[in-house]
Amino acid sequence: MAALPPGFLSESLGRIQPSQTIAVTQKARELKAAGRDVIGLGAGEPDFDTPDNVKEAAIAAIRRGETKYTNVEGIPELRKAIAAKFKRENGLDYATSQIFVGAGGKAVIYNALLATLNPGDEVVCVAPYWVSYPDIVALAGATPVVVEAKFENGFRLTPEQLDAAITPKTKWVILNQPSNPTGACYTADQLKALADVLVRHPHVWVLSDDIYEHLVYGDFKFATIAAVEPKLYERTMTMNGVSKAYAMTGWRIGFCGCPEPLVKAMAKLQSQSVSHATSISQWASVEALNGTQHFIPERKKIFEERRDLVVSMLNQATGIECPKPDGAFYVYPSIRGLIGKTAPSGKVIKTDEDFASELLEFEGVAVVHGAAFGLSPFFRVSYATSNQALEAACTRIQRFAAALK
Ligand SMILES: Cc1ncc(COP(=O)(O)O)c(C=O)c1O
Numbered sequence: 001m002a003a004l005p006p007g008f009l010s011e012s013l014g015r016i017q018p019s020q021t022i023a024v025t026q027k028a029r030e031l032k033a034a035g036r037d038v039i040g041l042g043a044g045e046p047d048f049d050t051p052d053n054v055k056e057a058a059i060a061a062i063r064r065g066e067t068k069y070t071n072v073e074g075i076p077e078l079r080k081a082i083a084a085k086f087k088r089e090n091g092l093d094y095a096t097s098q099i100f101v102g103a104g105g106k107a108v109i110y111n112a113l114l115a116t117l118n119p120g121d122e123v124v125c126v127a128p129y130w131v132s133y134p135d136i137v138a139l140a141g142a143t144p145v146v147v148e149a150k151f152e153n154g155f156r157l158t159p160e161q162l163d164a165a166i167t168p169k170t171k172w173v174i175l176n177q178p179s180n181p182t183g184a185c186y187t188a189d190q191l192k193a194l195a196d197v198l199v200r201h202p203h204v205w206v207l208s209d210d211i212y213e214h215l216v217y218g219d220f221k222f223a224t225i226a227a228v229e230p231k232l233y234e235r236t237m238t239m240n241g242v243s244k245a246y247a248m249t250g251w252r253i254g255f256c257g258c259p260e261p262l263v264k265a266m267a268k269l270q271s272q273s274v275s276h277a278t279s280i281s282q283w284a285s286v287e288a289l290n291g292t293q294h295f296i297p298e299r300k301k302i303f304e305e306r307r308d309l310v311v312s313m314l315n316q317a318t319g320i321e322c323p324k325p326d327g328a329f330y331v332y333p334s335i336r337g338l339i340g341k342t343a344p345s346g347k348v349i350k351t352d353e354d355f356a357s358e359l360l361e362f363e364g365v366a367v368v369h370g371a372a373f374g375l376s377p378f379f380r381v382s383y384a385t386s387n388q389a390l391e392a393a394c395t396r397i398q399r400f401a402a403a404l405k
Helices: 020-033 052-066 076-090 105-116 132-139 160-165 187-197 228-234 260-271 279-290 296-313 352-363 387-403
Strands: 099-102 121-126 142-149 170-176 205-209 236-241 254-257 377-383
Touching: 020 205, 020 352, 052 279, 076 236, 076 254, 105 132, 105 236, 105 254, 105 260, 121 132, 121 205, 132 279, 132 296, 142 170, 142 377, 160 170, 160 187, 160 205, 160 352, 170 254, 187 228, 228 236, 296 387, 352 377, 352 387
Parallel strands: 121 142, 121 170, 170 205, 205 236
Antiparallel strands: 099 254, 236 254
16 A cells, blocks of 8 residues: 655644544454454444334335435424424423534534634543544644543542633533443432533533433433533533434434524534435434334343343452443443453553453453543443343453453
């Protein structure tokens, strides 16, 4: 392969990393294709299929000829369905003109940050964070300010930490719960305590990434910040999408509710990039939001059982400590007890990256190392796979941990 000429690639590209979660998933796929027995616990997507009513709505849309360009911000029918969803599920009033649709939740976040950030601006990101936040901030030329949510505090940001991270340059604070990668959630009271800090800093906007909203377990009740503290409504972007709740990762539909001028700014940017989300996926999403919701509690129950299985099995592994989170489909166990030990290969486990690569090599289990999410020494397990695969993978992790000397 011929090299590109020096200076050909942009400086902004040099500021970002390829997504490490996608890299692990791809590595596991390649090893499997080469005949290795690999269990992938890296992917951030439900193993369930898209519901049939949603698929049928897409097929009907194709047959009706809904295959042309749409409005940049999204088709009116979908924007209306999203506004109704925010009202019904979150108690938030958004006019249709305050709704923006993008090609996936990631694209919505990308549009919001690229449309608002300048060099010198700061964005507070809570570690461990979803891998894309700091990279999108850096791509926009702004500075991610990383605050570490502590294991001891259930990986939740404290109001004191939030207050200390805000400076006159802070433009956004990104809050994500249920969290990728920890599954940590905030009760309405915990959110209110963070909101009280934000009320005192009127120049700061909040990006609330609620994409795992429907995946909360036990008695936990999901709450979102703009509903908990209406004083923040005018400077909050409430972001969500169909990817996780409706098992529609490949359809690429994400959305948000926010002040109308921000919708207009994002639309200006989107009009010069992908133009709009795919017409067929938009029609499928109308059905996802307006149609039957019965599979959400059914699938939630299955995820909850898997969470309990994984937490219990990982806590039986030597040197691994796994908290039990309230949501999402991830756990984020600590490997503090394994750092400094020697793997069967003779390699000393100095970092969580060493742990993940030796685990893949010796036991064929693919997980993502904590450093990818900005907090070590941990690793992320996605339990969005069958109970059988999870049991086998956790047994291998137990065996690997026991083999470290
Ligand atoms: C926290 C979080 N936000 C946003 C997204 C983006 O979702 P989408 O697939 O809709 O772009 C993901 C996907 O993994 C995520 O984990």
